[in-house]
Amino acid sequence: METNEWDAVVVGSGPGGLTTAACLGAAGRKVLVLERHDVAGGNTQVFRRHHGDDWYEFDVGVHYVGELGPGQLLNNVFTSLGVGDRLTFSQLDPDGFDTLRFPDFEFRVPASWDEYRDRLFGQFPNERAGIDTAIDVLRGVATESRMIFGGDRPIFDEWAFRPLSDLFERAELSQQCQAVLDHWSMLYAGAPRESAIFMHARLIDHYMGGAFYPRGGGQMLAARLIQVIEACGGEVRTLTPVRRILVENGRATGVELDDGDQIAAPLVVGNADYRRIVTDLVEAEHLSPGTRSWAEQAEMTLGLVCVYVVVSKEIEGPNTNYFLLPDYRTDELHEELEAGSLPDGTLGAYIAMASRKDPGNPELCPPGHTNFQIMTYAPRGYEFWGVEEGPADGGRYRREEAYRNRKREVTERLIDSAEQILGPFRDEIVHVETATTLSHERYIHSSEGTSYGFKHSPEQSGTSRPQLRTEIDGLWVVGANTSPGHGIAGAVIGGVMCAGEILDRPLIAQVALGEQLLDPSTIPEDPEHFDALEYSRGAALRAKRAGTAEAQRRRRSSAR
Numbered sequence: 049m050e051t052n053e054w055d056a057v058v059v060g061s062g063p064g065g066l067t068t069a070a071c072l073g074a075a076g077r078k079v080l081v082l083e084r085h086d087v088a089g090g091n092t093q094v095f096r097r098h099h100g101d102d103w104y105e106f107d108v109g110v111h112y113v114g115e116l117g118p119g120q121l122l123n124n125v126f127t128s129l130g131v132g133d134r135l136t137f138s139q140l141d142p143d144g145f146d147t148l149r150f151p152d153f154e155f156r157v158p159a160s161w162d163e164y165r166d167r168l169f170g171q172f173p174n175e176r177a178g179i180d181t182a183i184d185v186l187r188g189v190a191t192e193s194r195m196i197f198g199g200d201r202p203i204f205d206e207w208a209f210r211p212l213s214d215l216f217e218r219a220e221l222s223q224q225c226q227a228v229l230d231h232w233s234m235l236y237a238g239a240p241r242e243s244a245i246f247m248h249a250r251l252i253d254h255y256m257g258g259a260f261y262p263r264g265g266g267q268m269l270a271a272r273l274i275q276v277i278e279a280c281g282g283e284v285r286t287l288t289p290v291r292r293i294l295v296e297n298g299r300a301t302g303v304e305l306d307d308g309d310q311i312a313a314p315l316v317v318g319n320a321d322y323r324r325i326v327t328d329l330v331e332a333e334h335l336s337p338g339t340r341s342w343a344e345q346a347e348m349t350l351g352l353v354c355v356y357v358v359v360s361k362e363i364e365g366p367n368t369n370y371f372l373l374p375d376y377r378t379d380e381l382h383e384e385l386e387a388g389s390l391p392d393g394t395l396g397a398y399i400a401m402a403s404r405k406d407p408g409n410p411e412l413c414p415p416g417h418t419n420f421q422i423m424t425y426a427p428r429g430y431e432f433w434g435v436e437e438g439p440a441d442g443g444r445y446r447r448e449e450a451y452r453n454r455k456r457e458v459t460e461r462l463i464d465s466a467e468q469i470l471g472p473f474r475d476e477i478v479h480v481e482t483a484t485t486l487s488h489e490r491y492i493h494s495s496e497g498t499s500y501g502f503k504h505s506p507e508q509s510g511t512s513r514p515q516l517r518t519e520i521d522g523l524w525v526v527g528a529n530t531s532p533g534h535g536i537a538g539a540v541i542g543g544v545m546c547a548g549e550i551l552d553r554p555l556i557a558q559v560a561l562g563e564q565l566l567d568p569s570t571i572p573e574d575p576e577h578f579d580a581l582e583y584s585r586g587a588a589l590r591a592k593r594a595g596t597a598e599a600q601r602r603r604r605s606s607a608r
Contacts (some may be wrong), residue, residue, distance in 0.1 A: 054080045054414045056315035057303050057330070057552075059290045060092025062492075063536055065319025066273040066284075067543025068550075070129050073280030073516025074566040075551050078162040080282060080311065082303065084289035085491060088584045089270030090319075092536065094579070096411070096491070097479060101607035103478050104419060105358045105411040105581075106232030108491075109274045109499065111400040111421070112140055112369060113536050114254035120561055122537050125544055130279075130568035131272040137260040138405060140367045145259035149469060151375065155228050156368070161187055168228065168595045169542065178219035182229060185215055188566035189245055190253030192589045204246075209506045212240040212248050227376040228291045234371065234398050236498050237425060239382035247533065254537060258398050261405040264580055267488035269536070270581035278541070281570040291326070293318065293523065295334040300522035315522050317546065321425040322496045322502075322514050322529035323348075324440070334520055343590040346508055349500040352387055355462045357423040359476040363401070363418040371468045388601065390458070398423045410608055417478070420470075422462045426485045438497065439490040455482050494528075499533075503527030524550060540554040577601055 055491050056072055058065045061083035069079040069104025087093050096499025098104065114121040116137045126132045144156030155171060158164055161183070168179045188203030195201060207215065212233075216226045230240055232251050261522030262268045274284050291304040293316055302312040318325040326335060326343035334554060374394040375381075384391055401417040402412055412419040430438060434450025437443035445451045459482045494501070515533045517526055524546050528534035532542030541556065558565070575583075582590060582597045590597075 052080075052311075054078055054311065054313040054318060055357060056080070057082065057311055057313040058317045058319055059293065059303060059325075060090070060319030060527070061085075061270070061272075061284060061286075062319050062527055062539055063092050063269060064530075064543045064546070065090075065317060065541035066270060066277070066545045067125065068317050068319070068524075068526050069282060069284075069538045070194065070272045070273045071250040071544055071555060072279075072550065073277050073282045074129060075235075075547070075553075076280075077315075078281045079277060080291055080313070081284040082278065082288045082305075082311075083284065083286045083586070084493070086286050086585060086589060087267075087581065088284050088286055088586060089273060090492060090539075092270045093584065094243060094265045094267040094581055097481070098604075099479060101603070102414050102478070103411065103604045103607065104356075104413050105409070106357050106419070106421070107266045107267065108260065108483075109403065110269070110536055110556070112145065112255075112261055113137075114259055115257060115537060116260035116262075116597050117258050117352055123542060124559050124562055126174070126269075126272065127253075128563060128565040130564070130566040131271070131276060133273050133568065134275075134574070135268060136263040138263055140259040140261065140368075140369070140405065141259060141390075143570050144368050146231065146254065146364065146371060147366075148228060148371045148373060150227065150373050151249035152224075157231070157255075157433070158189050160208050161253075161256050164252075164256070168225065168384055171228065172222065172225045175221060175225050177223045177226065181219040181322040182215055182221065185245070185302070186252055188552070189249035192251060206248040207340030208249075210243050211506055211508055212243045212245050215245055215538040216240060223376045223378075226374060226378060228393045230378045231371055231373070233378075234425075236371040236504055237352070237498070239379045241379045242382075242503065244504050244506045249535070263406055264409060265406065265411070265538070267580040267584055268406040269540075273363050274584055274586070276566060278587065280566070284584075290320075290329065292331065293329045293521055295523070298334070298521055300520055303492055315550065318523065318525045319527050321494050322490075322527065324493060325525060330520070330523075335396055335518060339519060343514075345575045346532070347503045348496045348498045350382075350593055351426040352423050352487060353426045353458055353462070353485070353496040354500050355466075355482045356479070356481050356483070357411045357422065357457050357463075357466075357473075357477060358417055358419050358479040358480050359473045360417055361473070361476045362416060363403075363470050363473065364419070365404065366506050367400070367401070367404045370397075371399070372397045372399070372465050372469055374513065376466075378392055385425050385427045388429045388432050390432075390461075394468070395458075395460055395461045395465045397469075399466055399469055411604070414607070420466075422466045424458075424462060424465075428496075428582050430486075433484060433486055435486070439486055439496075440493045443486075445486050455484055456485075458482065499528075502533065504533070516542065516549055547601075
C-alpha cells in the first residue's frame with residue numbers, strides 16, 4: 049500500500065479528469081491522477097513523427113473548440129484556474145469557419161446565429177418559414193439550456209429530447225436544407241432520426257461565438273491543467289494502469305494498480321471509459337444489476353478514421369475546416385455505416401488544416417510544407433477491419449493482413465476525397481499515416497474505439513445518461529459518456545461540475561461569473577524550453593526522459 053496520503057485519486061487523464069483534479073487542487077485537495085499511457089491528456093494529446101531531420105506533430109482530438117473567446121465559459125475555466133495567460137487561442141475565419149462542399153453548392157458557416165440564418169435564407173430562398181422554425185427551436189433550446197439559475201424553459205421542455213428528425217419534419221425542410229443543418233452531426237456521429245435536438249442545438253451554439261484552436265496544439269490544454277495540479281501538491285503519474293477500483297461497505301476506498309500495489313483515497317473519480325469502469329474496474333457485487341445492464345447495452349457512437357498528412361508544399365486558403373459531402377443523405381448514410389460497410393463512391397470527409405490554424409507552430413512541419421488531417425466515419429464493428437476483438441481486450445491487429453489492406457484502402461479513398469477540396473497533392477506527400485477505431489481503442493481504451501462516447505439519442509441523453517455521482521459513495525465519473533456530454537468542452541465543463549458537486553459549491557456558476565479559483569502566482573514559471581508534450585508525461589517520467597527529451601529538442605531545433 050502506497051504511504052502517500054491522497055485526498056482523491058483520478059483514474060484516467062482526459063480533459064475531464066484533469067479539470068476535476070485541477071479544481072479539487074485549487075480547493076486545497078491533494079490529488080493523484082493515474083494514466084496508463086505515457087502521455088496524459090486523453091484526446092487532447094499530440095504525437096510526433098520524423099523522417100531524418102524533418103519532424104512533424106499531429107493533434108489527436110483537438111480540431112477546433114468554441115467558447116474560448118474572452119469572457120466565454122471555457123476560457124473562464126482556464127482563467128479561473130490561473131493559467132489563462134499561459135494559453136493563446138487563434139480564431140478560425142468568423143465568416144466561414146466550416147466550409148461545406150456539396151455536389152451543387154458550397155456553404156460557409158459563420159460564427160453568428162443571425163448570419164447563419166441569413167445564409168440559409170440565401171441558399172434556400174423558398175424555405176424561409178421552415179428555416180425560421182428550425183433556427184428558432186435550435187437557438188431556443190441552446191439558450192434555455194444555459195439557464196443555470198432557473199426559470200421557465202418552454203422551448204427546451206418541448207423539444208430538447210426529441211429526435212432532430214422531428215424538427216426537420218415540422219419545418220418541412222428539403223433534403224438539401226436538412227443536409228446543411230445536419231453537418232454538425234459529424235462532430236457527434238449521430239443520424240437525425242436518433243439524435244437528441246439538445247445535443248445538436250448546444251453544439252451549434254458552442255461555435256456561434258467563434259471557433260478557436262489552442263496555439264501549440266491540444267497538448268497545451270493538458271499541460272496547463274497539469275501545472276495547476278502539481279502546483280497544488282498533486283501528481284500526474286503516467287504508465288500506471290489501474291486494475292480495479294476498491295470498494296468497501298458501499299464506499300470507494302482507493303484503487304489497485306496492475307502491479308498489485310494499492311493506493312488509498314476517500315474519493316475516486318473515474319475518467320476512464322464508463323462501460324469499462326462499470327464492467328471491468330468495479331466488481332459486480334458493488335453495483336446494481338440495472339447499472340451494469342445499462343452500461344453493457346447502451347449504444348456507442350460510430351468511431352472515426354483519421355489520416356494524418358504532411359505535403360512538401362504550401363496549400364494556401366482561408367482558416368477554415370472543410371466538409372466534403374458527396375450527396376444529401378443523412379439517416380440513410382448512418383444506416384449503411386451501422387450495418388458495417390462504407391458507402392460506395394466518393395467518401396464524405398472532414399479536413400482539418402493544422403498549418404492554417406496554428407501557422408506559428410514550428411513543431412507541425414518544416415517551412416514550405418502543409419500539415420492536415422482527413423477524417424470520416426468508420427463502419428460499426430471489428431469485422432470491417434478483419435479482426436474479431438479490440439486491442440483493449442487483448443486483440444491483435446496491426447500486423448494482420450486483412451487489417452492492413454483495409455486501412456490502405458480507406459486511406460487511399462480519403463486522399464482521393466481530400467484532393468477534390470485541396471487539389472492534387474498525392475505526389476507531394478512526405479508523411480502519411482492512418483489511425484482507425486482500433487488505434488483509438490488501443491490508446492484511449494474507449495469502447496468500440498469511439499471518439500464521442502455513448503450515442504446522443506433521446507433515450508441516452510440528459511438524466512438518462514450516466515450522472516457524475518455514482519451509486520457508490522465516494523465514486524464519481526467524468527468524461528464523454530457522462531451527462532455534460534462529449535468533446536473537449538463537454539469534458540472540461542463536466543470536470544468543473546463534478547468538482548463542484550464534490551465540494552458542494554456552485555463551481556460552474558462561479559467560473560461563469562469569472563471568479564478566481566487559484567491565484568496565478570501559485571503556479572511556477574514555465575521551465576526553459578517548455579514542451580507541452582514532455583510536460584504532460586508527469587513529473588516522474590519527465591525526470592527519467594530529461595536527457596532524451598533535450599536531445600530530441602536540439603535535433604528538432606537544428607533542423608529548422
